[in-house]
Amino acid sequence: MATKKLTKGNAALCYGAIAAGCKAFFGYPITPQNEVPEYMSELMPANGGVFIQAESEVSAINMVYGAACAGKRAMTSSSSPGVSLKQEGISYIAACELPCVIVNVQRGGPGLGNTLPGQADYFQATKGGGHGDYKLLVLAPWSVQECYEFMPLAFDLADKYRNPAMILMDAIIGQMLEPLDMHDNFDIVEYPKPWATNGARGRAHNIINSLWIDPEVLEGLNQRIQAKYAAAQMHEVRFKEYQTEDAELVMVAYGCPARICRSVVDMARDEGMKVGLLRPITLFPFPTLQIADLAKDGKRFLVVEMNCGQMVEDVRLAVNGASEVEFYGRSGGAVPTPTEILNEVRARFGKPPVVSHYSSRKETAN
Numbered sequence: 549m550a551t552k553k554l555t556k557g558n559a560a561l562c563y564g565a566i567a568a569g570c571k572a573f574f575g576y577p578i579t580p581q582n583e584v585p586e587y588m589s590e591l592m593p594a595n596g597g598v599f600i601q602a603e604s605e606v607s608a609i610n611m612v613y614g615a616a617c618a619g620k621r622a623m624t625s626s627s628s629p630g631v632s633l634k635q636e637g638i639s640y641i642a643a644c645e646l647p648c649v650i651v652n653v654q655r656g657g658p659g660l661g662n663t664l665p666g667q668a669d670y671f672q673a674t675k676g677g678g679h680g681d682y683k684l685l686v687l688a689p690w691s692v693q694e695c696y697e698f699m700p701l702a703f704d705l706a707d708k709y710r711n712p713a714m715i716l717m718d719a720i721i722g723q724m725l726e727p728l729d730m731h732d733n734f735d736i737v738e739y740p741k742p743w744a745t746n747g748a749r750g751r752a753h754n755i756i757n758s759l760w761i762d763p764e765v766l767e768g769l770n771q772r773i774q775a776k777y778a779a780a781q782m783h784e785v786r787f788k789e790y791q792t793e794d795a796e797l798v799m800v801a802y803g804c805p806a807r808i809c810r811s812v813v814d815m816a817r818d819e820g821m822k823v824g825l826l827r828p829i830t831l832f833p834f835p836t837l838q839i840a841d842l843a844k845d846g847k848r849f850l851v852v853e854m855n856c857g858q859m860v861e862d863v864r865l866a867v868n869g870a871s872e873v874e875f876y877g878r879s880g881g882a883v884p885t886p887t888e889i890l891n892e893v894r895a896r897f898g899k900p901p902v903v904s905h906y907s908s909r910k911e912t913a914n
Contacts, residue, residue: 558583566592567736569621576607579627585599585625605634626651636679642683643682644758645711649715652715665719666855667802668858684714685784687831691807700736785838790813806827
């Protein structure tokens with residue numbers, strides 16, 4: 549039965565993990581994701597799972613490594629510097645073709661940075677933050693509801709492709725309160741795991757290993773996991789479009805900036821500017837073909853991020869010179885305002901900046 553309650557994004561993640569059948573959580577505190585281990589410390593034992601606060605981020609990801617080897621649905625959560633510490637373990641898990649879920653509630657960077665919202669971990673999440681040729685399946689929620697609903701999806705994708713999946717969000721999404729519809733309409737897939745190291749009675753031993761000295765064997769592993777990524781690119785791309793059909797300028801944004809950009813689309817349309825929004829939901833696999841199709845129609849692009857320009861590179865690769873791609877970003881924990889982005893849009897339509905959206909209506913009338 550569905551239950552609606554006012555919930556934080558970080559808490560919604562935990563409810564979604566329980567709905568997904570998560571049986572093991574290992575984490576370490578860091579702002580702005582501390583509610584995740586706090587909630588999981590209550591929810592996991594109450595739902596037949598295991599919760600351990602590890603002594604470090606390195607320990608936490610290696611505990612996930614062990615639980616995933618045993619075939620359990622396991623997850624960890626952290627924030628930007630903490631996820632950096634987990635990278636070696638994530639690379640090992642990817643090499644062993646193990647499923648797990650990693651949550652990154654991003655903060656301002658680089659370095660320790662601050663605890664304010666940021667999106668500077670895009671490259672780390674989508675390009676393989678650790679060593680070796682691997683990728684994560686990356687989902688980017690923009691609401692509390694999606695924080696809840698993307699957790700079962702992330703676990704299912706991780707199991708389907710035997711690959712780590714990441715929920716990548718910023719501090720605003722994790723900390724904001726919204727009504728959450730806690731439905732149970734999830735089609736949870738039970739993937740068989742004959743490879744799991746869960747006891748060998750009656751069968752041969754399963755061996756899970758990421759050390760392969762023979763170059764041909766290691767190359768074979770690389771070819772296999774790259775084939776998985778190609779299959780994911782074909783079947784798992786998710787995105788949302790808003791008023792792109794007749795748009796002359798398409799903004800591309802994910803997470804919190806996408807919410808702001810959607811408001812800007814409405815503001816711009818009020819002024820007669822044909823603007824739309826494309827929101828990637830999967831950052832890997834990226835909606836490359838969809839953006840390329842929009843570029844073929846002659847649409848220009850404005851990529852908005854809370855960093856110094858990372859996803860804009862994937863948009864430029866997708867457009868491949870067919871159209872104009874520009875970037876606007878704030879970094880260090882700064883969040884762009886709707887009027888700030890509207891002025892970027894106005895500049896691209898040859899209009900002067902305004903102090904506020906309301907004054908822009910007056911200028912348009914003149």
